[in-house]
Amino acid sequence: MTEALVAGVDSSTQSTKIVLCRAGDGTVVDEFAAPHPDGTECHPSHWESALDKGRHLLERAAAVAVAAQQHGMVALDGAGKVVRPALLWNDTRSAPQATRLTGELGGPARWAELTGSVPVASFTVTKLRWMAEHEPELAARTEAVLLPHDWLTWRLGERRELTTDRGDASGTGYWSPATGTYLPEFVSAAIGREIELPRVAAPNEIVGELPGGAAIGPGTGDNMGAALGLGLLPGDVAVSVGTSGTVFAVSEVPAADPSGMVAGFADATGRFMPLLATLNAARILSSAASMIGCSLAELSELALAATPGAGGLTLLPYLDGERTPNRPDASGTLTGLTTRNATRENLARAAVEALLSSLADAIDHLAAQGVRPRRVLLIGGGAKSEAVRRIAPQIFGMPVAVPAPAEYVALGAARQAAWALAGTPAPPVWSAQPVQEYDGPPTPHVREQYAELRDRTARWQDPREEQP
Numbered sequence: 403m404t405e406a407l408v409a410g411v412d413s414s415t416q417s418t419k420i421v422l423c424r425a426g427d428g429t430v431v432d433e434f435a436a437p438h439p440d441g442t443e444c445h446p447s448h449w450e451s452a453l454d455k456g457r458h459l460l461e462r463a464a465a466v467a468v469a470a471q472q473h474g475m476v477a478l479d480g481a482g483k484v485v486r487p488a489l490l491w492n493d494t495r496s497a498p499q500a501t502r503l504t505g506e507l508g509g510p511a512r513w514a515e516l517t518g519s520v521p522v523a524s525f526t527v528t529k530l531r532w533m534a535e536h537e538p539e540l541a542a543r544t545e546a547v548l549l550p551h552d553w554l555t556w557r558l559g560e561r562r563e564l565t566t567d568r569g570d571a572s573g574t575g576y577w578s579p580a581t582g583t584y585l586p587e588f589v590s591a592a593i594g595r596e597i598e599l600p601r602v603a604a605p606n607e608i609v610g611e612l613p614g615g616a617a618i619g620p621g622t623g624d625n626m627g628a629a630l631g632l633g634l635l636p637g638d639v640a641v642s643v644g645t646s647g648t649v650f651a652v653s654e655v656p657a658a659d660p661s662g663m664v665a666g667f668a669d670a671t672g673r674f675m676p677l678l679a680t681l682n683a684a685r686i687l688s689s690a691a692s693m694i695g696c697s698l699a700e701l702s703e704l705a706l707a708a709t710p711g712a713g714g715l716t717l718l719p720y721l722d723g724e725r726t727p728n729r730p731d732a733s734g735t736l737t738g739l740t741t742r743n744a745t746r747e748n749l750a751r752a753a754v755e756a757l758l759s760s761l762a763d764a765i766d767h768l769a770a771q772g773v774r775p776r777r778v779l780l781i782g783g784g785a786k787s788e789a790v791r792r793i794a795p796q797i798f799g800m801p802v803a804v805p806a807p808a809e810y811v812a813l814g815a816a817r818q819a820a821w822a823l824a825g826t827p828a829p830p831v832w833s834a835q836p837v838q839e840y841d842g843p844p845t846p847h848v849r850e851q852y853a854e855l856r857d858r859t860a861r862w863q864d865p866r867e868e869q870p
């Protein structure tokens with residue numbers, strides 16, 4: 403009898419990826435990828451169209467599950483129609499609403515205690531408030547709100563029931579990882595009334611079937627999917643260089659950081675997942691490559707040809723504002739430029755060092771919450787860069803393990819599908835990917851250069867922020 407196949411979807415900011423795997427050990431037998439519009443808002447129909455192009459993989463699966471970019475606001479009317487393009491995790495227009503909601507509902511400490519996080523513009527709850535203030539007629543038509551993975555799962559299952567999972571629910575700002583319950587008063591504070599929220603399914607629950615009978619798992623947020631796909635263990639810290647930069651770990655206890663740096667999310671297996679997300683990551687590299695007029699591969703070679711510190715050239719990579727730290731109005735800044743260091747190599751190096759310094763700050767904040775990395779795993783599209791791999795240990799001050807490039811978010815979704823199919827208490831044990839170790843001499847002066855620029859610009863780029 404041929405072994406059952408399972409399919410996992412990753413509907414992320416820039417593209418849709420699907421893997422078809424053997425349910426028993428996760429061996430990938432087929433893959434698919436298709437771009438969809440990125441930006442900071444996107445009509446969900448584009449995600450569905452991209453997914454439909456890969457439906458031939460889903461039709462070979464006995465079970466499927468969808469992981470997707472977190473936080474996006476998919477507002478539905480009473481007939482289940484999308485009322486507006488989804489505002490996405492990287493849209494910063496609701497930053498003022500995040501500030502107001504934080505103050506109205508007890509301040510950062512209470513938000514952290516009740517929801518695990520202090521809301522910034524990424525969080526769904528702030529987008530609901532933005533819509534209520536700026537698009538009242540659309541808010542009045544909104545009868546339910548879903549996340550991107552919820553909506554795709556609902557559409558795949560022929561709209562049987564609105565469901566979500568703990569992992570993605572924990573990024574809304576109106577669900578509590580500590581109690582596992584919704585906070586309807588937070589939704590009412592945002593949109594002015596209670597609206598329908600998806601039921602939070604169990605981590606391995608079958609929540610629907612495809613027309614051909616394949617089971618559909620609950621799905622999850624993309625970072626929760628990546629943790630499941632990596633088989634992240636306590637002590638591991640994942641650093642993902644995708645459209646977003648994320649630093650996360652799995653934990654047996656919920657996090658609650660009143661500073662707002664660490665988001666206290668839930669994972670996809672019933673545990674917790676403290677996480678920091680930056681708005682700028684892989685696109686720091688593509689922007690630098692565009693400025694220099696080179697490919698990403700050439701950018702890597704140029705960066706490796708320069709010396710640590712880029713001759714004093716330092717980039718603050720807040721190209722679209724920044725989420726962590728919460729500086730939505732910031733912009734990128736290049737400093738230290740002289741006739742001596744103005745080279746393509748130094749600009750490429752400064753871009754890589756900016757990306758990695760930003761992520762090193764995130765690792766430090768996670769450690770301050772008690773999550774000290776035993777091992778750092780580097781994943782995401784940006785981890786394909788040899789310069790990123792070789793410079794990361796120097797900036798992080800510790801060795802870095804780079805698993806073989808794979809679509810870990812989609813793999814995690816496929817593993818969840820296999821878990822739902824098996825109905826076992828724990829997810830199936832899948833073969834771990836081989837890792838390549840990178841190490842190098844620490845270069846603390848690079849982070850000192852970065853920290854000085856980061857802190858100096860905070861004083862003049864974000865006048866709204868309270869200065870210490």
Ligand SMILES: Nc1ncnc2c1ncn2[C@@H]1O[C@H](COP(=O)(O)OP(=O)(O)O)[C@@H](O)[C@H]1O
Pocket residue numbers: 414415416417643644645646684685687688698699781782783784785786787
């Ligand atoms: N060799 C490379 N060097 C640097 N960046 C890369 C490389 N390959 C892909 N990327 C970048 O990785 C990003 C996509 O990574 P991915 O993890 O798939 O992101 P997401 O999950 O947000 O779609 C793109 O911005 C792309 O430019």
Ligand SMILES: O=C(CO)[C@@H](O)[C@H](O)COP(=O)(O)O
Pocket residue numbers: 414415416470471472473491524573623624625644645646647648679
């Ligand atoms: O907002 C977050 C995490 O809180 C982002 O990680 C989004 O989930 C987008 O992920 P990618 O498109 O970068 O995978």
